[in-house]
């Protein structure tokens with residue numbers, strides 16, 4: 001579904017992503033792990049058009065998307081969540097979804113704010129999509145609550161709903177279970193399984209090893225920007241290079 005070839009991103013002298021080639025397989029849960037600063041978020045930023053690669057290529061369903069902007073990538077069917085979801089706290093959850101949908105699919109805020117005629121025409125479809133996405137993530141009951149009043153776990157679900165509202169085929173989840181308790185982590189893992197069961201492909205970054213090991217079909221490991229291993233959870237767990245990369249870092253156990 002997604003083919004990445006020799007992808008490199010340099011920030012000055014630092015290669016945050018260094019010559020990484022990988023594939024994201026359709027209909028599966030593809031995970032990316034690695035110590036802090038390994039280049040995982042940068043990798044997502046490259047795929048989703050937030051950063052331009054220094055070199056290398058990205059192809060999505062046979063189409064070259066290497067140099068597209070994030071709104072163009074979103075319209076082609078790749079959406080993402082961020083480690084931290086910024087919501088308008090004084091607006092309702094539903095209104096956040098409606099605005100978030102537009103910010104993701106238009107080229108800029110000016111376009112969102114001043115293209116009011118088109119916005120009105122699209123309003124109904126957009127509202128329906130937002131409601132569908134809220135229903136899917138199990139948050140219909142809080143559609144009219146202020147975003148500032150919802151829990152961290154509900155914010156995570158809103159992030160999923162934002163990603164789903166653009167009708168993606170591939171969803172990139174950046175630490176979907178960051179900052180939530182073990183029960184809530186389980187609930188979010190179930191939601192990710194439900195996404196795949198409904199036909200989506202998922203690629204996720206996560207530090208919670210228990211979750212990754214039970215959820216992922218395939219894992220890629222980054223360390224200092226380089227891919228050091230790729231395989232099933234069992235293969236990754238037994239890989240000496242992976243164990244070395246994690247020793248001495250904050251993650252004692254793989």
Ligand SMILES: Nc1ncnc2c1ncn2[C@@H]1O[C@H](COP(=O)(O)OP(=O)(O)OP(=O)(O)O)[C@@H](O)[C@H]1O
Nearest residue numbers: 011014015016034035036037038039040041042043
């Ligand atoms: N916009 C940027 N400008 C300069 N350096 C950056 C930028 N974004 C990331 N980096 C650097 O690139 C390296 C990889 O960072 P990245 O955030 O991709 O790692 P990560 O694996 O996602 O880390 P974490 O697990 O802590 O989120 C780090 O050394 C980081 O400081």
